[in-house]
Amino acid sequence: MEGPCRVLRAVLYLFSMNTDYSHYYDASSLFHGSLLNIMGTRLDAVFIETDRALCESVWQKTVAELLRLDKMFNRFDIESEIYSVNLRAPTERVVASDELMSVLISCKRYHLLSRGLFDVTLSDFDAVDLDTEHQTISFSEKNVSIDFGACAKGYALDKVKQVLVEADIKDALIDFGNSSVLALGHHPFGDCWKISVENPFRTGEIVDEIELRDVALSISGNMPTHLKHIVNPRTHQFIEDKKIVSIIAQNSFEAEILSTALMIANHEEQKKILSHFDHALFKEYIL
Amino acid sequence: MSTDKNTKQVDLELRQFIKNLGYIAGGTALLTTVPWLQSFTTDKLSEIKNEKARVAIIGTGSRGQYHILNLLRIPHAEIVALCDNYPPNLKTASDLCPKAKTYNDYRKMLESKDIDGVIICTPLNWHAQMVLDSLAAGKHTFCEKSMALTMDECKAIYEAYLRTDRVLYFGMQRLFDEKYIKGLSMIHSGLIGDIVGIRCHWFRNNDWRRPVPSPELERKINWRLYWESSGGLTTELATHQLEVSNWAMKRIPESVVGMGDIVFWKDGREVYDSISLTYHYRNGVKTTYESLISNKFNGLGEQILGHKGTMELEKGQYFFEDVAPAPGILQLINNVEKRVFSTVPIAGPSWVPETASKQKPHYVIEGMVHTTSGGSMVGAENDGSDNLISAFCQSVITGEKAKDIVEECYSSTMLCLLGNQAMKEQRKVDFPDEYKIPYLKF
Ligand SMILES: NC(=O)c1ccc[n+]([C@@H]2O[C@H](COP(=O)([O-])OP(=O)(O)OC[C@H]3O[C@@H](n4cnc5c(N)ncnc54)[C@H](O)[C@@H]3O)[C@@H](O)[C@H]2O)c1
Numbered sequence: 001m002e003g004p005c006r007v008l009r010a011v012l013y014l015f016s017m018n019t020d021y022s023h024y025y026d027a028s029s030l031f032h033g034s035l036l037n038i039m040g041t042r043l044d045a046v047f048i049e050t051d052r053a054l055c056e057s058v059w060q061k062t063v064a065e066l067l068r069l070d071k072m073f074n075r076f077d078i079e080s081e082i083y084s085v086n087l088r089a090p091t092e093r094v095v096a097s098d099e100l101m102s103v104l105i106s107c108k109r110y111h112l113l114s115r116g117l118f119d120v121t122l123s124d125f126d127a128v129d130l131d132t133e134h135q136t137i138s139f140s141e142k143n144v145s146i147d148f149g150a151c152a153k154g155y156a157l158d159k160v161k162q163v164l165v166e167a168d169i170k171d172a173l174i175d176f177g178n179s180s181v182l183a184l185g186h187h188p189f190g191d192c193w194k195i196s197v198e199n200p201f202r203t204g205e206i207v208d209e210i211e212l213r214d215v216a217l218s219i220s221g222n223m224p225t226h227l228k229h230i231v232n233p234r235t236h237q238f239i240e241d242k243k244i245v246s247i248i249a250q251n252s253f254e255a256e257i258l259s260t261a262l263m264i265a266n267h268e269e270q271k272k273i274l275s276h277f278d279h280a281l282f283k284e285y286i287l
Numbered sequence: 288m289s290t291d292k293n294t295k296q297v298d299l300e301l302r303q304f305i306k307n308l309g310y311i312a313g314g315t316a317l318l319t320t321v322p323w324l325q326s327f328t329t330d331k332l333s334e335i336k337n338e339k340a341r342v343a344i345i346g347t348g349s350r351g352q353y354h355i356l357n358l359l360r361i362p363h364a365e366i367v368a369l370c371d372n373y374p375p376n377l378k379t380a381s382d383l384c385p386k387a388k389t390y391n392d393y394r395k396m397l398e399s400k401d402i403d404g405v406i407i408c409t410p411l412n413w414h415a416q417m418v419l420d421s422l423a424a425g426k427h428t429f430c431e432k433s434m435a436l437t438m439d440e441c442k443a444i445y446e447a448y449l450r451t452d453r454v455l456y457f458g459m460q461r462l463f464d465e466k467y468i469k470g471l472s473m474i475h476s477g478l479i480g481d482i483v484g485i486r487c488h489w490f491r492n493n494d495w496r497r498p499v500p501s502p503e504l505e506r507k508i509n510w511r512l513y514w515e516s517s518g519g520l521t522t523e524l525a526t527h528q529l530e531v532s533n534w535a536m537k538r539i540p541e542s543v544v545g546m547g548d549i550v551f552w553k554d555g556r557e558v559y560d561s562i563s564l565t566y567h568y569r570n571g572v573k574t575t576y577e578s579l580i581s582n583k584f585n586g587l588g589e590q591i592l593g594h595k596g597t598m599e600l601e602k603g604q605y606f607f608e609d610v611a612p613a614p615g616i617l618q619l620i621n622n623v624e625k626r627v628f629s630t631v632p633i634a635g636p637s638w639v640p641e642t643a644s645k646q647k648p649h650y651v652i653e654g655m656v657h658t659t660s661g662g663s664m665v666g667a668e669n670d671g672s673d674n675l676i677s678a679f680c681q682s683v684i685t686g687e688k689a690k691d692i693v694e695e696c697y698s699s700t701m702l703c704l705l706g707n708q709a710m711k712e713q714r715k716v717d718f719p720d721e722y723k724i725p726y727l728k729f
Binding site: 021044173198 | 607628634635
């Protein structure tokens, strides 16, 4: 078994090679970094900062942090913590790291506030038992497994924000696969960052323009190529509506969770969920 | 010929060219990439608005006529004399600018006090003599590429250039071509990483011959085909691209190997119709040069290969090795570089790898790319030739020398001649010490 397993690991590794690219535009004091194959998508970072060396070191820290989180949240990576939790939690109490535990506790809280529509198990979060005293996780159902697909990018962006704030980078735009955007400060020639939302079903058609400053944006929606990727955990139906929802919140984790939940929710549910989040700005676009 | 509309248009084009260059890297990086443009600002252009450079042309064949057409549209130029020793070509040129005096002996013409600048468009074997005579006659001088037929002639021109207080230009139009200037400045800013290799090629499918009215004119009209008057594919085509290669590398190769043959056009010509050369830079980078004139599939191009990406200068395109930058982010960066604040389309449902094609080109100049098939023997449109000749006329008025143009032409011509030597002698040829000039960095 050892042999084939190692080969498989090598193959998986090749497919998940992260490529990082960066370039500093001197005249504009603009740093651009790109990281491919990260959490199933890509990340682009733009910093406006005159200190080139600072940009480069912040980017290296950002990349390292993203790779760490990618590994931690990747349920397919046989070396990740979540892989081993998913494998062992149905039969034993698995001791979890502080970080994994605290992420799951937050997820539980959002699960309740979203009336069950945000669910990292995609079916039955109640079957996940979080023992905070002993810091263990166990599943009471056999078929349960945890998938952070709907919140990992948001969580990672909050961590990236910390890196930027600590380094005193004031103006930055981070685009995580188009669906999660973090805006710090403003564009060098404007008082905010202005971005637009494109209709994925009609290229070039802009459905909205959004101004961002020191906030997080998350977008959820379907694309012609990917109609079946959002599931209602209560009905197990795919959400196939041709629509997009956007949410602006103070942190990226919350924004990403809410955008998924609000994409699934009907009108009534949307109102009820939003009643818990006064500051969040929600929009829905029917395409 | 020259209507008001045309005149305005060219003036606008040159202004636009200079203005467009202004926003690349805020002008500072620009000067390190293109030192020869230092004197060409929009302000300087307005200063000479009411003046005219009185220019004469020697060699009014196809390239000469091409320059005439451009000169007629340049407000600060006046063609005062024409010289050619082949009457039909002199007549055609004279029809284009009837006011210009005509000569069949260029030495006679150089005696005229009414000429400020001379533009030489004769076969390669005439370049050296004419450049030296023109400078000696006190004329500002422009000569078509390549510099000269032999290494000694090149050296003589270079030495005359060091001594003279006159302006001297050579027809290296890529130095004034917006897409090359921008492309090169992007390369120098590190966009494609370290340069690890360069591939240049020029392919055509035609015999390079011109019809000859009577047999004794063969060597005069088809001068390109004989070693006594031509360096063949190197001095006629490669010279432009080797210059670009050095421009990218900021240094010049120390040796060359190569092979040249007549593969297809076995019609009595002497110069090769098929060449492959490899130039070796001291840091190990190689420029491969290929040219063939019996197959045009590949057209022409210069690929600068970097460890992060590839720049195709002639096409004005570049590619990244691994990462295809998000189009919205690229747009944002372009806007910031142009100091524009506007919205960029980056938000939407999650980007998944399948929706992004890997090797998508990015463009050096958004929305505007003039590429050529490389098929023309006269010159392509919008390739910088008009800006170059206009810049020369400006220098004729101001007397201000343009930096580095002579040195660039010297380097690339030397490389052509060394390439020819390597092919003829079938051996590796090193850049000879006696022809090294201080400008060259190996
Ligand atoms: N920069 C470019 O892209 C480019 C393009 C084409 C040609 N060129 C260069 O331009 C030069 C001319 O090329 P061309 O295609 O116009 O050649 P051509 O044969 O069409 O023209 C040369 C002209 O010079 C005349 N001439 C020759 N000897 C003369 C003399 N002693 N006195 C007066 N006139 C003389 C000929 O009669 C002819 O009219 C060459 O050096 C060529 O490499 C440059």
